[in-house]
Amino acid sequence: MTVKDRSYWNQDNAAHRRVMYKASGFTDREIKTKYHIGVVNTFMEGSPGSAHLRQIAEAVKQGVWAGGGIPIEFGAPSTCGNVSNGAEELKYELVGRDIVAASIEFVTKVHHFDALIMIASCDNIIAGAYLAACRLNIPTILVTGGPMQPGVCYGKKVLAPDLDVAILSGNKHDLEYMEERVCPSYGACPSMGTANTMQILGEAFNLVIPGTATIPASDNAKIRSAREAGMHIFDLIENDVKPSDLITRETLLNSIIVDMAIAGSTNAILHILAMAKELNLDVTIDDFDRISHEIPCIVGVKPSGPFNVVDLHNAGGVPGVMKMLESKLYTDIPTLNGVSLKEVLSNVSIKSTDVIRSLEDPLFDEPGLKVLRGNLSPNGSIIRPTGIPADMKRFQGKAKTFSNDFDALKAIQSGEIVEGDVIVLRYEGCKGAPGMKEVMLSTDALVAKNLQNSVGLVTDARFSGFNHGPIVGHVSPEAYDGGPIALVEDGDIITVDTIKGTVDVEISDEEMARRRANWVRPEPKVKSGILALYADTCLPPEEGGAMQSWVNKK
Known part of the structure; x- marks a missing residue:
């Protein structure tokens, strides 16, 4: 391996930086002649999605040493969103994406790394790693932590979302029994939540080596693939292959196609759009809208079907999904393997099953995600059609308004919310929360009270990838910016049509204008710290919701 210019490390005036590495245990020859590979480890003991990443990081470093470089491991912040579920601090999670990206950038x-190998699993942590890859634009590979195995309770497979509903059911014995069994291994909760959605999309982004994203955390193939990633990074360095070479507009359009097909978490929209902004690529929410009319859901992973991500891996994984979508994908684009996507897929063979269907025999005739617009959300909002009961594809009801998730939960539990209502949950968006909170309490309570077939919910907040039902999120403009959702009053008629793609409040333009003239922006919920900084610098959800105030100034 021929090492390129090392002047930054070899000059006489570089002695001060060399001595720091020597004092850390690296030799003069290694420092001066070998590539320095940053190994980003989002290890954290408090989450099954990240508590096993030390072992994966060691395998990555072994691969780097074997490939002839020196690995320099460092940590990036990591959290588990499930820990803050039900608490006000859940609003920090989306902000965490930007903190992770900034930490890796810093x-x-x-340290002037020649390349990066990042190890991440969950939600906004892995999304932050992708965002950092786009921002730094040096040769990069991401190694996923993989999904956990499903639990077994009373002879039935159970996943973490089942526990969320059980908490609100009131059956203490069943809750305690499930709590001991629902998460039996390391790895990301194996439903199509944000964690697994973003691991899967890593292969579509060309940041995760094909076929490796969904290897279960408990499978030793995960360790082998990590070691291979450590060695493979040198192919990218030698050929000067950067994220901007691999993540093109066509690449991100492919990721949208895959996301629709797997019925991925609605949060993926935020993350894909933020990556597009970082790379100055012309990808907008309109692309999601257009593609949603072309790509049906073909993957039966919960909440869109009865299976889990381990089942998906065993049925063919991401290459299998992309093979089924081959006729719709841009296949002339390059991949991490150094060949075109067409060449990668030429080696994939798969048959249609209940886990991964063909386009000719989809699981649903609808996409996994859909964009809704109307006078309640002129800039767009999001719904997951595959998680909606058939009789709620179009629903209409009287609005009952709330300004936070906790008040909506109390109303559901007290019986205030009844059949035919539409909960309007606002001031929980990017600026209003601030942080665009996941409103999991009220959505889980609707399921626990068996109201998901008769009650709708519309919010400027977002949802967990676990959530399902007739719930509309990402409403924009958000309430804090004076969007129409701020002007809704109790008793207004809300109409949501997932077939036509509309969300409206049945009041006249004149009445809307009258209410807007009388509207007063509330005091910020948070006035200091990172949440306040986020509120001052974030883009709206239809532009990714990231702290990227500079992108529109380019």
């Missing part, structure tokens, strides 16, 4: 810039 360390990488200071």
Whole structure:
């Protein structure tokens, strides 16, 4: 392996930086002649999605040493969203994406790494790693932590979302029994939540080596694939292959196609759009809208079907899904393997099953995600059609308004919310929360009270990838910016049509204008710290909701 310019490390005036590495245990020869590979480890003991990442990081470093470089491991912040579920602090999670990206950017810039290998699993942590890859634009590979195995309770497979509903059911014995069994291994909760959605999309982004994203955390193939990633990074370095070479507009359009097909978490929209902004690519929410009319859901992973992500891996994984979608994908684009996507897929063979269907025999005739617009959300909002009961594809009801998730939960539990109501939950968006909170309490309570077939919910907040039902999120403009959702009053008629793609409040333009003239922006819920900084610098959800105030100034 021929190492390129090392002047930053070889000059006489570089002695001060060399001595720091020597004092850390690296030799003069290694420092001066070998590639320095930053190994980003989002290890954290408090989550099954990240508590096993030390072992994966060691395998990555072994691969780097074997490939002839020196691995320099450092940590990036990591959390588990499930820990803050039901607490006000859940609003920090989306903000965490930007903190992770900034942390990786900070360390990488200071230490002048030649390349990065990032190890991540969950939700906004892995999304932040992708965002950092786009921002730094040096050769990068991401190694996923993989999904956990499903639990077994009373002879039935159970996943973490089942526990969320059980908490609100009131059956203490069943809750305690399930709590001991629902998460039996390391790895990301194996439903199509944000964690697994973003791991899967890593292969579509060309940041995760094909076929490796869904290897279960408990499978030793995960360790082998991590070691291979450590060695493969040198192919990218030698050929100067950067994220901007691999993540093109066509690449991101492919990721949208895959996301529709797997019925991925609605949060993926935020993350894909933020990546597009970072790379100055012309990808907008309109692309999601257009593609949603072309790509049906073909993957039966919960909440869109009865299976889990381990089942998906065993049925063919991401390459299998992309093979089924081959006729719709841009296949002339390059991949991490150094060949075109067409060449990668030429080696994939798969048959249609209940886990991964063909386009000719989809699981649903609808996409996994859909964009809704109307006078209640002129800039767009999001719904997951595959998680909606058939008789709620179009629903209409009287609005009952709330300004936070906790008040909506109390109303559901007290019986205030009845059949035919539409909960309007506002001031929980990017600026209003701030942080665009996941409103899991009220959505889980609707399921626990068996109201998901008769009650709708519309919000400027977002949802967990676990959530399902007739729930509309990402309403924009958000309430804090004076969007129409701020002007809804109790008793207004809300109409949501997932077939036509509309969300409206049945009041006249004149009445809307009258209410807007009388509207007063509320005091910020948070006035200091990172949440306040986020509120001051974030883009709206239809532009990714990231702290990227500079992108529109380019």
